[in-house]
Amino acid sequence: MNSLLNAARPPVLCPGCTHERITHSLDQAFQNMGLAGHQIVIVSDIGCSGLFDTFFHTHAMHGLHGRALTYAAGLKMARPEINVIVTMGDGGQGIGGAHLLAACRRNLDLTLLILNNFNFGMTGGQFSATTPPEAQLGSGFLSALERPLDICKVARCAGAPYVRRCSGFQKNLAEQIQDAIEYEGFALMDIWGICPGRYTKKNRLTPKMIDDALAKLPTMDGVVSENVRPEYGQHYRQLAAAQKKVSAPAVIEPQFTAPQTGRQEVILLGSAGQRVITAGELLCIAGLTAGMKTTQKNEYNITVLRGPSISELILSPQEINYTGIETPNVVVALDQEGVDRRRGLFERMTPKALIIQISGVNVPTSKARIHHVDLRALGVKRPDWALASLAVLAKLQQIITPQMLEAALKIRFKSNALDASLKLVKQVTTGKAA
Amino acid sequence: MAYSLLEGNEAIARGAVAAGCRFFAGYPITPATTIYHNMLNLLPPLGGICLQGEDEIASIGFCLGASMAGMKVMTATSGPGISLYSENLSFAIGSEIPIVIVDVQRLGPSTGSATRGADGDINFLRWGSSGGLPVIVLAPVDVQDCFTLTLQAFNLAEEFRCPVFLASNKEIGMTRESIDLQKVATPGIVERSAAPSNQPLLPFGVDPGQQVPNFLPIGNKVLVRQTSSTHGADGYITTDSAAIARNQERLENKLLSAINRFSFHEHYSIKHTDTLLIAYGVSARAAKAVFKAQKRRGKPISLLVLKTLWPVPENVIQQAARDARRIVVVEMNLGQYIREIKRILPQKQVDFCGQMDGRLITPARITEAVDHE
């Protein structure tokens, strides 16, 4: 097989830079595997390691510092058949730390070569996540303050199934790279090297010293047996294939006539846990069964099970523009929190308007008629209050009819939930406690 | 006439799928999360891919990779996520990677209020990238726009090879609304134009008169180079200032010169009216209510609803404003797009009606602004 090196663009690295050896070893690995350029994409980021994509006749994607793993993930998911090789330096590893951890956890079939030379070469030798504290670098005393990261240990803890630490001067580097590429899963190589352009200007580092340092560390030589598991892409496709197709949105045929003809505005003032939003949706669906246009605008706090929950519902034969409600036809006072959030509303209510006041909730004075309902006495539990209030509206022939509500429940709910909701509505409309 | 009940976010997800989007990556954030949920339900059964990134940077990064592999891609977030998209946004602009980005805006600044709406990112979407080159921003008004503008967004992203934003709002994305899906007019589907697959590719090469380079995906026989660095037609770093200048101009002109083709808007014009109301997004709904009410009151005004915000549809604005003495601009922020209106219409009186407190601008408030100069 021929070399995939780009003869027109020979490496432009400082003399003695380990990156050059790695370039040739990577090329050798490609040759050993018999790969053609189009079967490979080299994804790189910023820094001297970011030049790698230009050295080869392969597909290439060169992007922002530390983000190479993210582009690689998109490429690999979209084109599972290509070999995705990611190169980054210790700098890219540091800034893209979250992506490295996620790649280890995800186990997508990518090969990550970290060209670890203990400093930022291109920008002038600042300290990186792997700089030893005693190093003399462009970032002055700051590099003495931080502890270097053991990339391999971290990768192992994060779940990488293949982790190898080695020297860029190693004789069998090409075979080791090939082994990593051939591994079906996320394979990380932490390749230690020398940066004569920056690092060794003030710090002594030789291939021998790298070997000695590596010898003192626990070996990381490829497959991490406790992390071996299905490859993400294959696993994804397997689980995805089992997902059920989602049907098109339900089309609701008009079959009833709404009890009031014009535009109707309803506000449900409740609190989290009362299923106010679901009740609002049901009211809208009920409106659709009468051929009305509807909107549902909701307001709630970001806290899930606390705070007010408000739903503003408009049903209208005409186009609905503004979705807020200034002078409602009906206010359902389900909970004090909701009422207090919208106190200003009540003084605008007209004598024709209606308030459904659930016992225990105080409402500000207004001109509106008030209809009291004691849901506790009816044995209705709090999470059902909003739905129960729709049953009250239906019974009063306000906004919706019992038929519209029943049809809405049948559209929105299935099996047990449907039975329970129909039962609840009956309980409220007949006024019989369960 | 039979309606379905959809929230804006679901309509965006369904529009994306209808446009041929088969790759979505996102990170949970209110009020955009339900787009992700919908895509997660919709895509896998279709053989598509839906991923949750470790953060927003990863989400958009996944999308850029998949787009370069030839897929139609979308991501969705809100203001805090748009901030994190910025570096990759510049990448997509400068390196011509098609992507649709939904910003379901929430009240800012910063983490702001997750469940309150605003249109506070309108200028940020345009200017929040390094280099200052243009992007396309479309602004839906209702659930129907969420569907159709998403289709348009994909078409534009494919045709112009650029990021296209949908500037939605909590008050559109999380509001449910009736929609007659049968009646929704959908545009034809556009695909990025392919380069010949039997000869080497100049990934950023354009023929004379051509403004958008042809595309081939990473992974096919012909080698493709993509780079975030300043590049020549061959996709390698260049220092040729003439080539650089030509490329930058092309990146700007490919959008600016075509804006008349995608200046989506609605213009409700009444002859001899003194005032033109200009609105976009959810506030356009209140503006339309005011337009109707003023007509009933015998004090008619005209209304221009902008659905393409960037590049600025200058012709549409100039024509709509031609006979008006006074313009009132309605925005759910402290006055962002009004700067463009003032720039385009220096001879007109341009007044502002805005608010940024998490509440919708009411028709009453707009009426007051219209009535009182």
Ligand code: SF4
């Ligand atoms: S600066 Fe360092 S890493 Fe960069 S090319 Fe020179 S020696 Fe290699």
